[in-house]
Amino acid sequence: MQTREKHCWDAGVCSKWGFCLVLWGSAPGPRSGGRCACAVANPRVYLSLPLPPSRPWEQLGGACLLGIGVWVMVDPTGFREIVAANPLLITGAYILLAMGGLLFLLGFLGCCGAVRENKCLLLFFFLFILIIFLAELSAAILAFIFRENLTRESFTKELTKHYQGNNDTDVFSATWNSVMITFGCCGVNGPEDFRFASVFRLLTTGSDEVPEACCRREPQTRDGVLLSREECLLGRDLFVNKQGCYTVILNTFETYVYLAGALAIGVLAIELFAMIFAMCLFRGIQ
Incomplete structure (x- = not known):
């Protein structure tokens, strides 16, 4: 003994x-x-106690973040239109893509350091994971602080100040048109938002009560034929979508928020465990 x-x-x-x-x-x-x-x-x-001869946790966490970012950008159900309607959300999607790709690549660095028992690689890996962990934690705190930017009042203010109707060359207006057509809604709270939309009223000289994107369409296709363009632009209730888009956006976010929250917590836990394990290996190499 x-x-x-x-x-x-x-x-x-x-x-x-x-x-x-x-x-x-x-x-x-x-x-x-x-x-x-x-x-x-x-x-x-x-x-x-045996331990597995591989460490896929970092790649798994990176793949999760990368997958969420890609899904937000290409989701065909209309989620990308919601994200594009607010600059804060589109910035968050790009951050997810960057963090996911970097974390995925760093996983290979950690594996190389473990296989070769290289203390420099392990320390480099630990420090980078720590930086990413702190960055994600800071992003979560900032998202909580700036949550007011996603309120109904904020969306309404942006719409009334910047919406230009059917101007497809303006990214903001084109994004809002896409949201309203995709979800069959009108404005943030309803058609009444466009009575106070100064830019929209100025461009249409007050002749149109609502933009064409608010008009009801044939349900067969996403960009279906309008039921009656003339009646819609005059604000006739039977030909205008009455539901505000904020309610639709909120309902859509609630569908995914729990899944996104669970994945975020899982990724942070994976990163924390990876740092602990990397330091254990670092201290054990003679």
């Missing part, structure tokens, strides 16, 4: 892919076929 304890590793790492479960009064044991034997002083007990 003394011979075993004499060869114990101080850091608790006893093989390339294993580490000791250190109990009270225990000392790490020697290498044993890819497993770790821990010698407990009193009573004398040996525990053997």
Whole structure:
């Protein structure tokens, strides 16, 4: 037993892919076929714990973030139109893409450091994961602070100030037209928003009560034929979508918010575990 304890590793790492479960009064044991034997002083007990010869957690976390970012940008159900309607949301989608790609690549760096038992690579990996972890935590805090930018009043203010009707060359107006056509809604709160939309009223010289995107369409296709363009532009109730888009957007977000929250917590947990494990390997390399 003394011979075993004499060869114990101080850091608790006893093989390339294993580490000791250190109990009270225990000392790490020697290498044993890819497993770790821990010698407990009193009573004398040996525990053997295998660890998998790969570390896919970082790639998994990065793939999750990358997948969410790509899905937000290309989702065909209209989610991308909602995101594009607010600059804060589109910025968040690009941040997800960048963080996911970087985290995915860093996973390979961590694996190389573990396989080669290279302390420099492991330390480099640990520091980068720490930076990403803090950046994501900061992003969550900023999202909470700037949540007022996603309120009904904020959307209404932006719409009344910048909406230009059927001007497809204006990104803001084209995005709002796409949202209203896709979801069959009108304005933020309803058609009455356009009575106070100064730019829209100025461009239409007051002749149109609502933009063409608010008109009801044949349900067969997304860009179906208008039921009656003339009656719609005059504001006739039977030919205008009465529901505001804010309610539609809110309902759509509620569909995905719990899934996104669970994935975010999972990614942060994966990163935290990756940092702990990288530091354990770093301390165990002689």
